[in-house]
Amino acid sequence: MEEFTAATYFFDYEHPEIQEFLQPYKALTPKAQLQQLYLRIRDGWRYNPFKIGITKDHYQASTILSNAEGHCIDKAIVLITCYRALAIPARLRLAKVSNHIATEHLERILGTNELAPHGVVEVFxxxxxxxxxxxxxxxxCAKYQVDVLDFDGSEDAVIQEYNRNNEQFMSYLEDYGSYQDVPFERMMDIFRANYPEIYEKNQGNTEVNFFL
Incomplete structure (x- = not known):
């Protein structure tokens, strides 16, 4: 299980800024660490699915930490890094999902409501x-009438399938498996396979910004 608590290029928890970020959590019990760090990452970064990094540097936890918002994979990487720094085994899982609410912009750009890859945190x-x-x-969640997800390690806390109006919100379409480290090349392969024209158009850029 040591490989799932190790620091890597992406899970760079030895970075001074990450160590400073973790100070309030180091004396807590493991369960409290799971809960409170999850809430900090969930609410501390605005979720933005419209920007996707296409360079390795983008996916370093210390780089993500300096931003005010993040893609689901960005936020997953920061949480995994924090858990590993506190000796809680964690790894990244990738999937394809579909978004059923407020998809007009994505569908206009992508031609689909499917998002890939999507990032999930797995904790032992x-x-x-x-x-x-x-x-x-x-x-x-408040904007789209969806119950917020909480997490304490006792059971899975994955994306909400329906909102409070019983409208379909998100659904899983495909599982790409679990990874000990951030599989950058695999993520780019998934992105290229799902959105080939957008990927080719953005070669040489540091990120894809769907608002441009």
């Missing part, structure tokens, strides 16, 4: 792997 706690998704901050 109390003898089992459990999943959580810190993507959707409280304000976004």
């Amino acid at each position: 706690y109390s003898g089992k792997w459990v999943k959580c998704v810190p993507a959707f901050n409280r304000e976004l």
Whole structure:
């Protein structure tokens, strides 16, 4: 299990800014660390699915930490990095999802409501792997009438399938598996396979910004 608590280029928890960020959580119990860091990442970064990094540097936790918003994978990487720094085994899982609410902009750009890759955090706690998704901050959930997700390690906390009006919100379409480290090349392959024209158009850029 040591490989899931190790620092890497992407999970760079030895960086001074990450160590400073973790100070308030170091004396807590593991369960409290799971809960409070999840909430901090969930609500501390505005979820933005319209910007996707296409360079390795973008996906370093210390780089993401300096931003005010993040893609689901960005937020997952920061949470995994924090958990690993506190000796809680964690890894990244990738999937394809579909978004059923407020998709006009994405569909105009992508021609689909499908998003890939989507990032999920997996944590080994109390003898089992459990999943959580810190993507959707409280304000976004309120806007779309979706219950916020909480997480304490006892059970999975994955994307909300329906909102409070019983309208379909999100659904999982495909599972790309779990990874010990951030699989940058695999992520780019998934992005290119799903959006080939957009990928080719943005070669040489540092990120894809769907608002441009």
